[in-house]
Amino acid sequence: MNKGRLIVFSAPSGCGKGTMLEQILKDEKFCVSVSATTRSPREGEVNGVNYHFISRDEFEQRVSDGGFLEYAEYCGNLYGTPMKEVNEMLEKGMNVILEIEVQGAIKVMNKRPDALSIFIAPPSIAELRRRLHKRGTETEDVIEQRIAQASNEVALAAKYDYIIVNDALEDAVDDFFHVVRAEQLRSDKRPEIIADIIKNS
């Protein structure tokens, strides 16, 4: 059986990453990696689904055991991507999506050059601002913070293998699957194919 592909998947807030993932995960060859965190569960969050909720002691033990693909601290809480779980899913032939912010993504790309990295971009920053206003869940200040953050993230998009602009959801999801399929066809990703074709000739 072929191994799955590790996919680094990033998008600024408001780029429709969640809706895209919902569509992508309907394909049973794809799954997302569940992160571990030391923060407390919020209402409705389920252990093992939204996050693996673990203690700081356990987290630090796993860091020193090299158990995380990457980890980072935000607002006093630790977040990490469990290495073992990801590798097990890849061995089973699943494509494992790491939904991860840009700094963590770059760490993973450096550590795992075999990863496929995809950045989801808004059509424009102006359109992103319009979407965030329309959503109406944040104050003007928070929106401007998110816009500034998004601009910083888009500026790093060239570090990813592919940039998909999410203008229309279905097109962006199609583009995602096109990229994953094309990557399977790259000659440098299938060194065995030539021998397979020629054998028993």
Place this chain on the structure above:
Amino acid sequence: MNKGRLIVFSAPSGCGKGTMLEQILKDEKFCVSVSATTRSPREGEVNGVNYHFISRDEFEQRVSDGGFLEYAEYCGNLYGTPMKEVNEMLEKGMNVILEIEVQGAIKVMNKRPDALSIFIAPPSIAELRRRLHKRGTETEDVIEQRIAQASNEVALAAKYDYIIVNDALEDAVDDFFHVVRAEQLRSDKRPEIIADIIKNS
């Protein structure tokens, strides 16, 4: 308008290249480059459609003017890919397919690193032999020559960017379009996109 992509497209005899191209050319963003040759037209061949039929003097003049992307001599006749025509179609936004054998393909890849190269492979050499027998248009000797030639060509497939196995026609055509689309999304192929997103923010 975006420029089109130069696509180097090779397949051993019996791999369904012709049928694939027929499907691909239904998409009006794709065209094939018409080669120039010094050989005489065969019955039914149309000048400017199958080939540009030109004299040896004219051919040699164009070689010394650097007018060919690549050229080669087979059985005493010269064959070449006209540079000007290809570039004009690319400028118009057309994806220009060069249907070309492996040695010529490698020359084009070296000369034009911007070209996208795709090799169409049979599922196996055994299956290719079965197809050539089924076609029933060649003698046993000719089939074995083609098989030997195909094996040599498959052995060089790793020099192409992508390898598509033509097992089922529709899947192979889909794979072709997946590759072309994915290539448009590569971050190194769209340096302008980040500036476009951020401007007027």
